[in-house]
Each structure stands twice: as structure tokens, then as C-alpha cells.
Amino acid sequence: MMTDARTLAYINMYAVLGAIENLCELDKEASDLVKTKKPVAIGLDVTNGPSATLIFKNGRCRMEQGIKNCDVLLPFSTPEKFNAMVDGSGSALPMKGFTKIGFLLGKFIPLTDKLSKYLRATEEDLKDEKFFEISTKLMFYVITVALSQIGNNDEIGKFSASLIPDGIIDVSIKDCVSATIRVKNGHMVTIKQKPEAFRSQMQFCDIHVARDLFDGKINAIASIGEGLVEMHGLINMIDNVNRILDRVALYLA
Amino acid sequence: MSFPVYKTDKSRELFTRATKVIPSGVYGHLGPAEGQFIPVHKWPVFSEKAKGTYVWDVDGNKYIDYMCAYGPNVLGYGDPDVDAAAMKQLALGNCTTQPAKVMLECAELLVDTVATADWAFFAKNGNDATQGAIMCARAYTHRKKVIMFNGYYHGVSPWCQKIDYPGVLPEDVANNIMLPWNDIPLLEKTIEENKNQIACIIAQPYDHGNFHDNAFPEEGFWPKVREICTKNDIVLIIDDVRAGFRLDLAGSDHYFGFEADLICFCKALANGYNMSAVCGKEFLKGAMSSLAYTGSYWLSAVPFAACIANINKMKELDIPTMFKQKGEKLCNGLVKAGAEHGINLIASGAPALFYLRIANDDSMLLHQEWVAEMVSRGIFISSHHNHFINAALSDKDIKHSIEVAEECFGIVAKNHPEIFG
Missing domain, CATH: 3.40.640.10 (Type I PLP-dependent aspartate aminotransferase-like (Major domain))
Structure with missing residues (x-):
């Protein structure tokens, strides 16, 4: 099935680069890398696509929608050019912030390289327990955020989202990590924390099952049957989210 | 009266075997994913035999089957x-x-x-x-x-x-x-x-x-x-x-x-x-x-x-009249049993194909909990799909189903003092 560059740009912005927030929380080296005396804000602006600002402060990172008081601005004239920058086949020239070029080249680029290493992990890398845990958690966040971006932007994803009843969906890896997907009138928002209450829930029984599902090593439907993935509540919410999940794999392949 | 809770170990074992040679083990509406066996361990996956309105699973548990193979059982299994x-x-x-x-x-x-x-x-x-x-x-x-x-x-x-x-x-x-x-x-x-x-x-x-x-x-x-x-x-x-x-x-x-x-x-x-x-x-x-x-x-x-x-x-047998009467008798009994525990069970659609939903919350969580308790006590119903009456269903079966339902409503109510306390 077809994918579109604009939707991929939204995924790359909010799901992939958005995972830098979590990388800085989970990986001390990443956090240390971006520790600066003063906060630094990097703006990413895609014409006919998403725009966001990554704010680095005290070794932590926060992503905000839109361009707000950024020190460095990276403009992209098309979603395709932005996507090329994210997958490493293209580059970006800052429009402003030449004084922060050192941060960009010396810290931000190594940070994104680190993120790529976790998100495109090799079997060898995954033998390290800590690496495995961070990598899987980051994949979880990328996937759950990508769900909303596809539901809001991709043509077929929008159809699926339009069939999700309003409410909160809890997507979790048991005793590990959770995300809230809030749906209203077919619009989806992912919040990277556990909801206080939910209308439906999809829970992977442990991090290894989640990883195997993410990597396509085990079958999702069989896993439900075996109790490795549990569903609760209004199942037509999850059913339609799972339709979008199929497209996450397509975009992130 | 307390009804025994079934175990489904043999079903689980066979399901694991099935996943090795059949896509998703049991696919489609009869399988645990689409059939919404929540939680899976409470549900039988494979049957051993069926007669009349009853199905016996591979663990030897007997069920009154209100899904009727999702409809084909109309006169009773093995008429x-x-x-x-x-x-x-x-x-x-x-x-x-x-x-x-x-x-x-x-x-x-x-x-x-x-x-x-x-x-x-x-x-x-x-x-x-x-x-x-x-x-x-x-x-x-x-x-x-x-x-x-x-x-x-x-x-x-x-x-x-x-x-x-x-x-x-x-x-x-x-x-x-x-x-x-x-x-x-x-x-x-x-x-x-x-x-x-x-x-x-x-x-x-x-x-x-x-x-x-x-x-x-x-x-x-x-x-x-x-x-x-x-x-x-x-x-x-x-x-x-x-x-x-x-x-x-x-x-x-x-x-x-x-x-x-x-x-x-x-x-x-x-x-x-x-x-x-x-x-x-x-x-x-x-x-x-x-x-x-x-x-x-x-x-x-x-x-x-x-x-x-x-x-x-x-x-x-004038099946439409019979099914309407049996369906109404069952649904009225279930709704009344729920009300005794403060549970608002809604029975909708034609009584011959009744659909059930507990309406005390909007998430189906209570309903799924009740359905799972029912299934594990031998009343095979579904949390998401309409049910089916068959001609072999007797008044005794209906009475038994309502008694089990009452116990299961009690369990759900007890589990949720935040709602029913």
C-alpha cells in the first residue's frame, strides 16, 4: 500500500526526533552529551509539513510544536527533503544560528546517530540487556507516537481513526512503559505517559514479547490468543488502532 | 449456591500446538482474538463434542452454548x-x-x-x-x-x-x-x-x-x-x-x-x-x-x-415464536438478576438474537468481566456479538443460566466497590 512523504515527515518529526526526549532520559551518555551552560533550542520547519522545536536544557530534551525562539533554525522546503535528512541520505543547512553550529555538529548530530543506533539495533547490540531495554522503550514511544501521526495524516489512517470511538486508549508494556492515546472525533493525540483511566487497553505481557512483535518475529493475533498481548475494554477502539499499526510498520520499515 | 469455576488447561495446550501449524492458531470469529476471549485463560478454545444446546470442551467442561456456532445451531446440535x-x-x-x-x-x-x-x-x-x-x-x-x-x-x-x-x-x-x-x-x-x-x-x-x-x-x-x-x-x-x-x-x-x-x-x-x-x-x-x-x-x-x-x-415447531419466548424469558431473567446487584444489563435486538451490554460504565470492562465469569462457569456467551437461541434450550437451562448470571453479577459488584459499594 502507498505511503506519503508528508505523513512520513510527521512521523519523523514527532515520533522519531520526538524520541530524543526519551533518549535523554534513558541514556546517561546522551544526556551528558547535550548538557550545556545555556539552553539551546533547535527549530525544524518543514514547508507543507510539521514544525517543531527541540529544547535542550540541563541534559534533558523537550519537544514543542511550532517554532518558538529557536537558536538554530533548520528549514526544509519539502517533506521529502526533511525525510532525507532524518534517514541520513540528505542534509540540512541552518537558516539562522551559525553561532550554535558547534552544538549542531558536535552534539545534535551525534545524538541523532545514537538514536539511530537504538532504533536500528543489530542482533549483536541487543545482546546487551541495558541496550535492549532502552532500544525497546524507544521503539515503543516511536510506534505509539507514529500511530497518532498516521491516524491524523495518512488517508487510510484517517479512515481508521474516524472509526475509533472517543476516549482514552492505554497502550502498555506491563510493568515497563505506557502511552496514552486520546481520540476525539477521529483526531488522535499520543501522550507518552500512563493514563489515569482508560476506555480500552492493549498490554504486552513483557518487554521481550513487545520486542518480538515490533521486530515481526511473532504473530500479533496468535499472541493475543496465547495471552501474551491482552486487550480490555472497548475493543473496537483497539481494533481500529491495530489497523493503523499495520501502517506504522509500512512507514517505519 | 456457588458454581464451580472451570479450568481450560487442555485447551490452552492445544492452542499452543495449533499456533505452530495454523495461522494464529484458530483464526476468524471462532478464535480467541476475533472472538474476544478476555482473558483468554477463562475460555475454552477446542470442543470435544456437542449435543442439543450443550458443548463440552476438551477439558471436559460442559457449557450451555448461546453462540450456537455463531448461528448454525438452530434446532440443537446433532438434531x-x-x-x-x-x-x-x-x-x-x-x-x-x-x-x-x-x-x-x-x-x-x-x-x-x-x-x-x-x-x-x-x-x-x-x-x-x-x-x-x-x-x-x-x-x-x-x-x-x-x-x-x-x-x-x-x-x-x-x-x-x-x-x-x-x-x-x-x-x-x-x-x-x-x-x-x-x-x-x-x-x-x-x-x-x-x-x-x-x-x-x-x-x-x-x-x-x-x-x-x-x-x-x-x-x-x-x-x-x-x-x-x-x-x-x-x-x-x-x-x-x-x-x-x-x-x-x-x-x-x-x-x-x-x-x-x-x-x-x-x-x-x-x-x-x-x-x-x-x-x-x-x-x-x-x-x-x-x-x-x-x-x-x-x-x-x-x-x-x-x-x-x-x-x-x-x-x-414454529421456531420464530418459540425463539421469541425463550429469548424474552432468558433476557428478562438476566436483566432482573443484574438489577438485584445494581448492574444495568441492557438486552437489545430481537430476543431470538439477543445482544447484551452492561451499561454501568462506557468501556465494556465490567461487561467483559461478567462475561468471563459466566463462561468460566459454563454459560458460553460473548462480550461483543449478539447471541442465538436454539430449540434445544430448555426452561431448566434458562433457569440455570440466570442463576449463574446472578452469582457472576455478585462477583463483579463485589470486585468494584468504587461503583457498587
Whole structure:
């Protein structure tokens, strides 16, 4: 099935680069890398696509929608050019912030390289327990955020989202990590924390099952049957989210 | 009284084995994912035997089965009259080069029984029937588009799935138009906007979809739809695969006071013997004849013999009246039992195909909890789908089901003092 560059740009912005927030929380080296005396804000602006600002402060990172008081601005004239920058086949020239070029080249680029290493992990890398845990958690966040971006932007994803009843969906890896997907009138928002209450829930029984599902090593439907993935509540919410999940794999392949 | 809680270890063991050689172990609506076995360990996956209204699983647990194999069990599993007719035909021949004359006898019986039927076309599954009906409508009208009503389920062919389903192309569903029930002005507007392009309207006789209370169409809806179809040369197809014969032996269109052009049957046709049928009006017989549409087993004789015995017995027992009475008795008892614990159980749809939902929360969590407790005490119901009455269900079974339900409502209420305390 077809994918579109604009939707991929939204995924790359909010799901992939958005995972830098979590990388800085989970990986001390990443956090240390971006520790600066003063906060630094990097703006990413895609014409006919998403725009966001990554704010680095005290070794932590926060992503905000839109361009707000950024020190460095990276403009992209098309979603395709932005996507090329994210997958490493293209580059970006800052429009402003030449004084922060050192941060960009010396810290931000190594940070994104680190993120790529976790998100495109090799079997060898995954033998390290800590690496495995961070990598899987980051994949979880990328996937759950990508769900909303596809539901809001991709043509077929929008159809699926339009069939999700309003409410909160809890997507979790048991005793590990959770995300809230809030749906209203077919619009989806992912919040990277556990909801206080939910209308439906999809829970992977442990991090290894989640990883195997993410990597396509085990079958999702069989896993439900075996109790490795549990569903609760209004199942037509999850059913339609799972339709979008199929497209996450397509975009992130 | 406390009812024993079943264990399903053997089922679980077999399911794990099954996942190795069968995609997803048990696929489709009978499987734990689509069947929504929540939580899975409370549910049986494989059955050992079935008789009457009961099923025994591979762990030896006995269930009163309100899913009736999702509909085909209408007289009771292993009905002696239907089975005897089937076995007699089996001895004569089943899948043969020339169809047996029992096929003709079956068609004649359907034409005599179903109000709108001038002819009968046979296949195997409900999906074969709905697919055949759509092809017939397109062959007759030479038009592409199909109108369906929200919450529809007309089978598993790509055209009747949705654009976001695995394996379905946008082109497969490009000619589908989905409309809400009961909105006649919108239906008229849509037909006007697609003038001479609509081949057919296909709909279940009422909204018996999943995840929501089932509802009959508003008074006057069907006669008006009939009138619009006639005026615009649109073929009106009733998908009676699920409800057929349970509301009215002459067809659910007859029950709602109108005549379909084509009507599709499957589940209640032959008490579990595998066949489906499209019945239709004379003017569509030529179009149906023109289709390149057949299958290796479609004209096998045994199901026809079973169908004849089944229909005759359904007539003898006046199944629609019986099912209404049994369904009402059960639903009234369940609702009352729930109310005694402060639980608002809503029973909706036709009593013969009752749909249940606990309405104290909007998440189905309480309902799923109650359903799981019921299943693990031998009352096989579903948390998301309508249920089915069968003729073998006795008053004693209904009484027992209500007693188990009462205990399970008590458990749910006790588990949730935040709601029921």
C-alpha cells in the first residue's frame, strides 16, 4: 500500500526526533552529551509539513510544536527533503544560528546517530540487556507516537481513526512503559505517559514479547490468543488502532 | 449456591500446538482474538463434542452454548431428525458429478417457504451468498455502486471489508457507499447524486452489529427504502445470513413488512450442515443464471437433505415464536438478576438474537468481566456479538443460566466497590 512523504515527515518529526526526549532520559551518555551552560533550542520547519522545536536544557530534551525562539533554525522546503535528512541520505543547512553550529555538529548530530543506533539495533547490540531495554522503550514511544501521526495524516489512517470511538486508549508494556492515546472525533493525540483511566487497553505481557512483535518475529493475533498481548475494554477502539499499526510498520520499515 | 469455576488447561495446550501449524492458531470469529476471549485463560478454545444446546470442551467442561456456532445451531446440535435425513442421503451419495434430485426438492421448499423467493441458488457460506447477490445485482443493472448501512457485516470478500483491512485494496471498496440507518433524506440525496450508478442496496434486516445495542429500523423505514429502490431500478438485497428464519420463516423482509429482490441465507438453513442460499425474484433469475459462479462442493447433496428436514422441523415447531419466548424469558431473567446487584444489563435486538451490554460504565470492562465469569462457569456467551437461541434450550437451562448470571453479577459488584459499594 502507498505511503506519503508528508505523513512520513510527521512521523519523523514527532515520533522519531520526538524520541530524543526519551533518549535523554534513558541514556546517561546522551544526556551528558547535550548538557550545556545555556539552553539551546533547535527549530525544524518543514514547508507543507510539521514544525517543531527541540529544547535542550540541563541534559534533558523537550519537544514543542511550532517554532518558538529557536537558536538554530533548520528549514526544509519539502517533506521529502526533511525525510532525507532524518534517514541520513540528505542534509540540512541552518537558516539562522551559525553561532550554535558547534552544538549542531558536535552534539545534535551525534545524538541523532545514537538514536539511530537504538532504533536500528543489530542482533549483536541487543545482546546487551541495558541496550535492549532502552532500544525497546524507544521503539515503543516511536510506534505509539507514529500511530497518532498516521491516524491524523495518512488517508487510510484517517479512515481508521474516524472509526475509533472517543476516549482514552492505554497502550502498555506491563510493568515497563505506557502511552496514552486520546481520540476525539477521529483526531488522535499520543501522550507518552500512563493514563489515569482508560476506555480500552492493549498490554504486552513483557518487554521481550513487545520486542518480538515490533521486530515481526511473532504473530500479533496468535499472541493475543496465547495471552501474551491482552486487550480490555472497548475493543473496537483497539481494533481500529491495530489497523493503523499495520501502517506504522509500512512507514517505519 | 456457588458454581464451580472451570479450568481450560487442555485447551490452552492445544492452542499452543495449533499456533505452530495454523495461522494464529484458530483464526476468524471462532478464535480467541476475533472472538474476544478476555482473558483468554477463562475460555475454552477446542470442543470435544456437542449435543442439543450443550458443548463440552476438551477439558471436559460442559457449557450451555448461546453462540450456537455463531448461528448454525438452530434446532440443537446433532438434531436426530436432521442428522437422520443427512445420513440417509450420505448413503445414497453426496458430492457427485450430477447433483442429486434433493437439490431440486430443497429449492422447491425454499420457494414455498420464503415470501420473496421465485428461485433459489445454492452455495456454501454466507459470504458466497452475499457475493453472489452483489454480482447478480451488477449483472442485472450494469451498474457499479453498492449502498450499505453503518455497522454492516456482509462477509469477508474484499468488497465488503474496509479500506484499512489487511489485503484489501482501495479499488476493492471504491464503489461502496456507507450511510446511516433511518436517514431517508440522505439516502434519496445519495441516490440522486449517483444517478444510474447504484446497482443495489444491501443491508441486514436490522442493525445487529457488534459493540453497540442492536436496534430495529424506525417504523416505515423499510417500506420507504423498498419504494426508493423500485423507483430508481436499484436491487434491494437483504442479508439474512444471521437473522434468517429466526425472526420469520418467510424471511426477515416479510417480518418487517416489505419484499426484498434478493435475500441471502446461511446460518439457520441446515442446522450446521454447510450450505447457503440466495433466493430472488423472477426478474433476477436470468442475471443469476449468467454468473460464472460455482464451487466444488456447492451442490453436494447431504446439506440439501439436512436443509429440508431442518426447515420442515422449524415450521412444525414454529421456531420464530418459540425463539421469541425463550429469548424474552432468558433476557428478562438476566436483566432482573443484574438489577438485584445494581448492574444495568441492557438486552437489545430481537430476543431470538439477543445482544447484551452492561451499561454501568462506557468501556465494556465490567461487561467483559461478567462475561468471563459466566463462561468460566459454563454459560458460553460473548462480550461483543449478539447471541442465538436454539430449540434445544430448555426452561431448566434458562433457569440455570440466570442463576449463574446472578452469582457472576455478585462477583463483579463485589470486585468494584468504587461503583457498587
